[in-house]
Amino acid sequence: MFTINKCQQNISIQDLGRPTAQHLGFSGTGAADEYSFLLANQLLKNPSNTPALEIILGQVSLRFTKASTFVITGADCLARLSNTRLENNKIYHASANSELTLQMPKTMVYSYIAIEGGFECQYWLNSASQAKNEVSLGLVSPRIKQGTHFTRANINIESVDSVYQHQVESHFHQNDKLTLRFIPSNAWSTLTLQQQQQIMESSFTIAPASDRMGYRLSGNPISSKLPQQLSAPVNYGTIQLPDDGCPIILMKDRQTIGGYPVLGNVARIDLFRLAQKRPGESVTFLPITTQQAQAQLFAFYSQFQTRAFEHLDSSQPAFQNS
Amino acid sequence: MIDLKQVNIDSIAEDAILISWPDVIAPAIAEQIVFIKHCLKECGEQKIIDTVSSYTSLLIYYRFDLITSDQLKALILKQLAVISSNKNPQVASDIIDIPVYYAGWDLNEVSDLTQLSSNEVIDLHCKHHYTAYAHGFVPGFCYLASIDKQIQLPRKATPRAQVPAGAVAIAQEQTAVYPMDTPGGWHILGFTPIKMFDIAQQQFFPKIKLGQIVNFTPICQEKYLDLGGKLHKEC
Numbered sequence: 001m002f003t004i005n006k007c008q009q010n011i012s013i014q015d016l017g018r019p020t021a022q023h024l025g026f027s028g029t030g031a032a033d034e035y036s037f038l039l040a041n042q043l044l045k046n047p048s049n050t051p052a053l054e055i056i057l058g059q060v061s062l063r064f065t066k067a068s069t070f071v072i073t074g075a076d077c078l079a080r081l082s083n084t085r086l087e088n089n090k091i092y093h094a095s096a097n098s099e100l101t102l103q104m105p106k107t108m109v110y111s112y113i114a115i116e117g118g119f120e121c122q123y124w125l126n127s128a129s130q131a132k133n134e135v136s137l138g139l140v141s142p143r144i145k146q147g148t149h150f151t152r153a154n155i156n157i158e159s160v161d162s163v164y165q166h167q168v169e170s171h172f173h174q175n176d177k178l179t180l181r182f183i184p185s186n187a188w189s190t191l192t193l194q195q196q197q198q199i200m201e202s203s204f205t206i207a208p209a210s211d212r213m214g215y216r217l218s219g220n221p222i223s224s225k226l227p228q229q230l231s232a233p234v235n236y237g238t239i240q241l242p243d244d245g246c247p248i249i250l251m252k253d254r255q256t257i258g259g260y261p262v263l264g265n266v267a268r269i270d271l272f273r274l275a276q277k278r279p280g281e282s283v284t285f286l287p288i289t290t291q292q293a294q295a296q297l298f299a300f301y302s303q304f305q306t307r308a309f310e311h312l313d314s315s316q317p318a319f320q321n322s
Numbered sequence: 323m324i325d326l327k328q329v330n331i332d333s334i335a336e337d338a339i340l341i342s343w344p345d346v347i348a349p350a351i352a353e354q355i356v357f358i359k360h361c362l363k364e365c366g367e368q369k370i371i372d373t374v375s376s377y378t379s380l381l382i383y384y385r386f387d388l389i390t391s392d393q394l395k396a397l398i399l400k401q402l403a404v405i406s407s408n409k410n411p412q413v414a415s416d417i418i419d420i421p422v423y424y425a426g427w428d429l430n431e432v433s434d435l436t437q438l439s440s441n442e443v444i445d446l447h448c449k450h451h452y453t454a455y456a457h458g459f460v461p462g463f464c465y466l467a468s469i470d471k472q473i474q475l476p477r478k479a480t481p482r483a484q485v486p487a488g489a490v491a492i493a494q495e496q497t498a499v500y501p502m503d504t505p506g507g508w509h510i511l512g513f514t515p516i517k518m519f520d521i522a523q524q525q526f527f528p529k530i531k532l533g534q535i536v537n538f539t540p541i542c543q544e545k546y547l548d549l550g551g552k553l554h555k556e557c
Contacts, residue, residue: 019371019383020371022372022374023373023374023375024457025457025461025462025463123524125524133460134461139521183333183334185332185334186342230345230376230377230378230379231377231458232340232376232377232379232381233374233376233379233380233381235335255458257374257456265334267336268336290333290334290335290336293335293336294336294386294391297386298387
């Protein structure tokens with residue numbers, strides 16, 4: 001249905017990830033920005049967990065070998081379909097032999113290309129997501145490179161109405177400084193009020209060594225030393241505090257267990273926003289409660305026509321081995 | 323016995339509750355963690371997404387659309403109470419024996435650092451039974467503890483870019499088998515010909531289950547090759 005013409009190891013297949021396989025040591029993985037991923041499938045009326053292409057910083061081209069209906073969401077890569085300039089979040093019909101080109105976006109990081117009806121890919125433990133460190137195991141589709149060909153999947157969907165208007169908050173990603181709301185850990189509550197105040201009033205900069213596994217923050221190092229503990233399970237959004245005082249926020253391709261002290265856990269919808277921020281951009285921290293974070297996340301998923309955990313309903317809990 | 327006052331149950335994220343035991347590596351805690359996992363799996367049904375455990379902690383991912391964190395905490399407390407009234411939760415299964423050809427790249431270095439002979443290092447590594455505490459790092463990697471104090475060493479200062487599948491290694495009070503070729507910073511004592519996981523019909527079967535007891539048995543090169551082992555050249 002389409003063939004990759006140009007890319008630089010910056011494309012992967014992503015869906016909502018592999019949350020039921022973490023006890024085996026597999027990363028939770030999944031789309032870095034669930035907002036843009038879910039929006040893409042919603043616009044096409046695909047099932048919400050239909051795999052899409054996730055592209056880091058554009059600069060990709062592909063050729064449709066058959067007529068296809070698609071949408072681009074996330075970072076705006078000034079896309080062109082042959083000679084027509086495209087807009088994000090709009091449905092387009094590509095004819096056979098037309099070429100889709102994405103340039104380097106001016107802002108944000110991840111773009112998603114979703115195809116009406118999806119494309120064939122190899123599943124492993126209920127997900128087609130290609131986690132950075134696990135692709136080489138050969139359990140999911142091989143890493144995408146120039147010449148990789150995709151064929152149409154046979155996912156049943158309603159036919160797409162081009163003028164379909166989505167009811168999704170359109171200002172989810174903002175250009176201004178991002179406030180990361182977080183649920184404080186027990187270790188956080190051992191800090192003095194003054195130490196907590198210092199962290200909340202500090203501005204941190206996203207460091208260059210940030211990727212799908214974790215975002216490293218630099219700035220005034222946090223001087224409060226937290227006690228080292230035995231390695232413990234870590235989560236999407238865990239804020240680790242190594243001895244150098246520079247926090248690391250664990251992202252989608254995180255490991256399952258980690259040893260650094262933990263300050264708290266960033267609210268999930270702010271992680272979708274953080275993923276789209278680039279090195280050099282600033283963030284601050286603000287504590288919230290679990291209930292507040294749950295309410296926000298519930299409202300987030302409710303915007304989409306599908307429920308938050310729909311993709312888990314059909315999956316086999318992969319418990320049998322531990 | 324378990325002192326419930328020493329166990330913390332905390333809501334750490336929208337869909338995750340962390341149970342933390344006192345921060346000491348102990349087989350009794352591992353048994354309790356495995357027991358709780360089994361109970362939650364039984365009674366949690368679709369409400370539990372997954373559980374991830376380590377030495378002294380258990381993370382429970384749950385469907386917050388189906389159960390509230392308070393309901394889940396109550397369920398956990400109920401199961402903990404069952405344990406506290408039961409001295410020996412029956413979860414341990416048969417002992418796993420892992421044959422090792424002790425010709426590891428770091429055997430001499432470990433011997434130097436510990437001021438023991440190679441044979442003494444091997445004997446100390448084989449003489450103990452180990453408890454399987456956690457899966458992680460890479461799929462199939464299982465953290466085993468605790469090794470003899472005399473051979474406990476910090477990780478290598480610089481990790482190797484490539485450690486071969488089957489490498490049996492130690493770090494601090496832990497030992498493990500590398501399930502696949504991967505970078506790694508533990509001291510390699512030997513190699514096992516045994517596969518650490520199987521994949522069949524979209525399922526992943528780690529060789530070692532959590533809570534299981536593992537011991538290592540030395541084998542000669544001939545036996546190692548017979549069992550399908552490969553000789554690795556240090557890279």
